[in-house]
Amino acid sequence: MTSAPKTEPVRAFEAAPSEPRPDGTPAEAPAQPPKTSGRRRTILVGALAVALAGAAVWGYHYWTVGRFQVSTDNAYVGADISIIAPKVSGYIASVPLVANSHVNAGDLLVKLDDRDYRVAVQQAKAKVDTQDTTIVRLGKQVEAQLASIEQAQAQLQSAIADEARTAADFTRTSKLATNAFASQQSLDTARADRDKAIAATASARAAVSSAQANLEVLKAEKAEAESTRKELVAALEKAQLDLDATELRAPYSGIIGNKAVEVGDYVTAGKRLAALVPDNGSYVDANFKETQLRGIKPGQKVELTLDTDPDHPVIGTVDSIAPAAGQVFSLLPPENATGNFTKIVQRVPVRVRVPTAELERGHFRPGLSVIATVDTRSGAETSRTAEAR
Structure with a gap:
């Protein structure tokens, strides 16, 4: 019995032999199965190694540096800008200032027409001079009144002497009349002279009192004139x-x-004419979230990156932290005790001091945006000193 010939099994990946197409064109060769490339494996391994190395570097940086840094892009350059405004009203006579130009302290910026104000000064000076003349006149009157008082006092002394003399004459005449050595007429004359002397003394006393009272009046008028002069000097x-x-x-x-x-504009007191930005008075206000404030303290270093110059960061210093969140100082602070409540993370301004050398470069212009990154590891000694104080 003859056994059947053995045939090898057809492999799954081998295709049947190609046969010609009905149109006579040769059939396409069968597709070969993909083979794993050693180059791809090398690339994948290399990419994985780079990723692991990058993750290790990032983790190391985060553990040693990143976790100590607090950053915000809600930061802006500020400055204590002065508003140039007139104190008085008037027409503008000249405008020496030029927009966006540098000026020094004391330079003339704007000049108003001063003719009316010069006339007012002259009038005030004339009033002070007139009052000075009045004070001098009253002083002379006081001196004259002192002389009048001395004269009245002298007349009083004379009247007192006459009163004593006439009183003595009356006493003697009265004794003589009693002994019939003097006539009644002589006695009456002596009595009349005595009474006249008494009245003259009283009149002299009244004249002295009147002169002294007039002196006080003149002194009061002089004091009033001097007080009025002070008012006129203040007006001047x-x-x-x-x-x-x-x-x-x-x-x-x-x-x-x-x-x-x-030139030619009419301005009133307080009208804004221009603004003056100080040379070296700029600073940065960084508005950090309330959840970021825990490690921030005055004296710590801050990396400041201007949007206008991102390739040149500047190292500043935390100067101070605001006593309240920004919304507390707003014109209309929120009232959280009424209506529905939605918790919103608040921001607290942190003032950052910029080095003078950087300010002199003129890059920190008020209003510019800044990215501020605080290194909470720095400033430890400064913070401990501040807490001790």
Whole structure:
């Protein structure tokens, strides 16, 4: 019995032999199965190694540096800007200031027409001079009244002497008349002379009192005139201040901005004419979340990155922390005790001091956006010193 010939099984990945198509064109060769590339495996292993290395570096940086840093992009450059405004009203005579230009302390910025104010100063001076003349006149009257008092006192002494003499004459005449050595007429004459002397003495006393009272009146008038002079001097000083206020000068060195004045304009007291930004008075207010404040203390270092110059960060210092969240100082603070309540993370301004050398470069202009990153590890000694104080 003859056995069947053995045939090898067809492998799954082998395709049947190709046969020609009906149109006579040769059939396509069968697709070969994909083979795993050693190059791809190398790339995957390398990428995994790079990822692991990157994660290790990031983890190390976070553990040693990152977890101690607090950052916010809600930070802006600020400055104590002065508003140039007139103290008095009037027409603008000249405007030496130029927009966006630098000025020094004491430079003339705006000058108002000062003719009316000069006239007011002259009038005030004339009133003071007139009052000075009045005071001098009253002083002379006081001196004259003192002389009148001395004269009245002398007349009083004379009257007293006459009274004593006539009283003695009356006593003698009365004795003589009693012994019939003097006539009744002589006695009557002596009595009349005595009474006249007594009346003259009383009149002299009244004249002295009147002279002294007039002296007090003159002294009071002089004191009143001197007080009035003080008022007139104050009015003169006020007029001089108003005259000086017609010249608006720079309170400190800085750059002029927001110019809003031209020659011929009529301005009133307090009207905004321009703004003066100080040279080295800028700072950064970083508004950190309340959840970020725990580790922030004055004296710590802050990395400041301006949006206008992101490639050159600047190292500043935490100067102070606001005593309350920003919403407390808003015009209309929220009332959380009424209506539905939705908790919102509040922000607290942190003032950051910028080095003077960086301010002199002129890059920190008020209003610019900043990214502030506080290193809570720094400033430990400063913080302990502040707490000890």
